[in-house]
Amino acid sequence: MPARRTIGVDLGGTKLLAGAVDQRLGVHHRAQRTVSGLQQSVLLDVVVDAVTEARESAGAEVAAVGFGIPCLIDRRIGRVEVGVNTPLADLAFGDVMAERLGLPVFVDNDGNTAAMAEHRAGAARGASDAIVLTLGTGIACGLILDGRLYRGARGGAGELGHMVIDLHGPACQGNCPNRGCAEIYASGTALAREARQLAEVHPSSGLAAALNERRELAGPLVTELAHDGDTAAIEAVSLIGARLGIVITNLANIFNPEVVVVGGGVIAAGELMLAPARSVVAERTLPFLHDGLRIVPARFGVEAGMIGAAALAFDGLEGRPPAETRA
Amino acid sequence: MPARRTIGVDLGGTKLLAGAVDQRLGVHHRAQRTVSGLQQSVLLDVVVDAVTEARESAGAEVAAVGFGIPCLIDRRIGRVEVGVNTPLADLAFGDVMAERLGLPVFVDNDGNTAAMAEHRAGAARGASDAIVLTLGTGIACGLILDGRLYRGARGGAGELGHMVIDLHGPACQGNCPNRGCAEIYASGTALAREARQLAEVHPSSGLAAALNERRELAGPLVTELAHDGDTAAIEAVSLIGARLGIVITNLANIFNPEVVVVGGGVIAAGELMLAPARSVVAERTLPFLHDGLRIVPARFGVEAGMIGAAALAFDGLEGRPPAETRA
Numbered sequence: 001m002p003a004r005r006t007i008g009v010d011l012g013g014t015k016l017l018a019g020a021v022d023q024r025l026g027v028h029h030r031a032q033r034t035v036s037g038l039q040q041s042v043l044l045d046v047v048v049d050a051v052t053e054a055r056e057s058a059g060a061e062v063a064a065v066g067f068g069i070p071c072l073i074d075r076r077i078g079r080v081e082v083g084v085n086t087p088l089a090d091l092a093f094g095d096v097m098a099e100r101l102g103l104p105v106f107v108d109n110d111g112n113t114a115a116m117a118e119h120r121a122g123a124a125r126g127a128s129d130a131i132v133l134t135l136g137t138g139i140a141c142g143l144i145l146d147g148r149l150y151r152g153a154r155g156g157a158g159e160l161g162h163m164v165i166d167l168h169g170p171a172c173q174g175n176c177p178n179r180g181c182a183e184i185y186a187s188g189t190a191l192a193r194e195a196r197q198l199a200e201v202h203p204s205s206g207l208a209a210a211l212n213e214r215r216e217l218a219g220p221l222v223t224e225l226a227h228d229g230d231t232a233a234i235e236a237v238s239l240i241g242a243r244l245g246i247v248i249t250n251l252a253n254i255f256n257p258e259v260v261v262v263g264g265g266v267i268a269a270g271e272l273m274l275a276p277a278r279s280v281v282a283e284r285t286l287p288f289l290h291d292g293l294r295i296v297p298a299r300f301g302v303e304a305g306m307i308g309a310a311a312l313a314f315d316g317l318e319g320r321p322p323a324e325t326r327a
Numbered sequence: 328m329p330a331r332r333t334i335g336v337d338l339g340g341t342k343l344l345a346g347a348v349d350q351r352l353g354v355h356h357r358a359q360r361t362v363s364g365l366q367q368s369v370l371l372d373v374v375v376d377a378v379t380e381a382r383e384s385a386g387a388e389v390a391a392v393g394f395g396i397p398c399l400i401d402r403r404i405g406r407v408e409v410g411v412n413t414p415l416a417d418l419a420f421g422d423v424m425a426e427r428l429g430l431p432v433f434v435d436n437d438g439n440t441a442a443m444a445e446h447r448a449g450a451a452r453g454a455s456d457a458i459v460l461t462l463g464t465g466i467a468c469g470l471i472l473d474g475r476l477y478r479g480a481r482g483g484a485g486e487l488g489h490m491v492i493d494l495h496g497p498a499c500q501g502n503c504p505n506r507g508c509a510e511i512y513a514s515g516t517a518l519a520r521e522a523r524q525l526a527e528v529h530p531s532s533g534l535a536a537a538l539n540e541r542r543e544l545a546g547p548l549v550t551e552l553a554h555d556g557d558t559a560a561i562e563a564v565s566l567i568g569a570r571l572g573i574v575i576t577n578l579a580n581i582f583n584p585e586v587v588v589v590g591g592g593v594i595a596a597g598e599l600m601l602a603p604a605r606s607v608v609a610e611r612t613l614p615f616l617h618d619g620l621r622i623v624p625a626r627f628g629v630e631a632g633m634i635g636a637a638a639l640a641f642d643g644l645e646g647r648p649p650a651e652t653r654a
Contacts, residue, residue: 072613072615072616074615081615082613082614082615127480128480129479129480129484145472145473145477146472146473146475146477148473150472150473151583152456152582152583152584152616153454153455153456153583153584153585153619154583154615154616154618154619155583156583156613156615156616157456157581157582157583158581158583159580159581159583159613159616160580160581162580162613163490163577163580163581164492164573164576164577164611165491165492165493165494166492166493166494166495167492167493167496167507167512167570167573168493169494175613175614176613177610177611177612177613177614178576178580178611178612178613179611180494185494243494246491246494249491249505250490250491253486253487253489253490253505254484254485254486254487254490254581255479255484256478256479256480256481256482256483256484256485256486257479257480258480283504284491284504284505284506285504285505286399286409286483286486286489286502286503286504286505287409287502287504288399288401288408288409288481288483289399289479289481289483289486291481292480292481
């Protein structure tokens, strides 16, 4: 009889990834769903369906479900407060899911679950101070400070995507009333936007050809073209990398971390993005704080949030601290 | 026989403030010295002289000396690494002082000592998550996270003054290789610069009159003129306040603190600076993270660093954690 497993669910703005995970964070079954544009009730049905699939194929007893969701969760009252790209605002999401699934449910911000996975068994393993960035539609983040996940007074810490890096920059999106926010410059969305502009500037580029073929110039295609050597695509990736370098410079000066881990779909670009980022960080960070700083890709790549959500569920079953954010 | 006291020393780039402090953080004697432009050996003599004065007038046995210095201190090797506005680089400052003073000596960054004072007995008392800013020549900062002072991997955390808020801004000063740093926009130095420019724009203003009288248009005079109702001085203070609001917006989105405490000489401007700051924070911060956030002046004003240094010495005598940064 194999040891029990948990289901980890990374519920993003466009995709859901569920996996049956063992206590050593090995993944035994994956279920994917597209969730963009769904209304709340349909979304909840899709979530239940994906978890049920993962549970049936888990190959062992499933003891709990953990969720990483792109939401601010009020740790004082355990309720989803702001659904950033997901229609879950003001929902007692954990309670609803626990009832529908008949299993204990634990919920945290997706930036936090990604950080938990990378800190426990990935690229930030053993670090006392680490920052895990996930570049997607926006920028998610988890802060490991003095060896522990830092959540802030209400559980909303780590909204680094809404750090102003350009005083006079353009207005941000959604529920953010700010201007010149980091995620306007260094997210997956920013990469797609820059790629579309560069396609126009370089009409004989691979980017332009893809645009003419009416293919979607989103992160995956741009990074693929960059790896294939298309100079316009490389320029787009490199531009985002350099701006990511400014974001990381701020984080180094503010937090003095040992390691900054970069994940999310965009990190498929690998060194094409990280090398320009490192170069800007070396140029701009206070030397004392740059010395020894590592900037590395996420070990679990796009699965970090899902694997961390499963870890959250194991922690929750054992009554360990992250359970305090149970929604 | 009164209970024993410690000497707290705030060693700034231009001024030194030493005080004999009791365990309840009451100040019994103050000694001030001007230290700008001194060479290391002369500076050390002045420090010894000021501590000796405070010790002789302490009114009780002095058990230890605590220093807050504007330096990055490598917590792993206990050595001053970078003297930001002070010629102490690569000096085992704590050891040298302990030998010359014949007392136990404890050293920390001045932003950290100010935060300790405000957290223990001042404007951040009781807060689990608080950020204490000291606006002077630059911006010093202490981070209280989950109830404890956060220092980062090498002890260099909290260099918020070198957070980029303007991608394309001007070059920073001293040993900072960055551009568009917060302290270019929202420090005491920035206030003096803006005041000089506004004096030229408004030749009939109090600012212009002061400049014509060859008075030094630094923070104290500008805030005095602002309190007297000079509209140009109020404009200067208000401009710095609005930019401080952008800095605090970033901190609110990153840390989700309960309270941001603003100290340093510039806070003499009081609400003339804090009101515009609060207004920008309300406008730009993610609403969930703005809700409940307090932005308040330092209780100990310009004495926070000195009083916190004395508290550091009491902690050190008791073997409590801050002693780990003993230099």
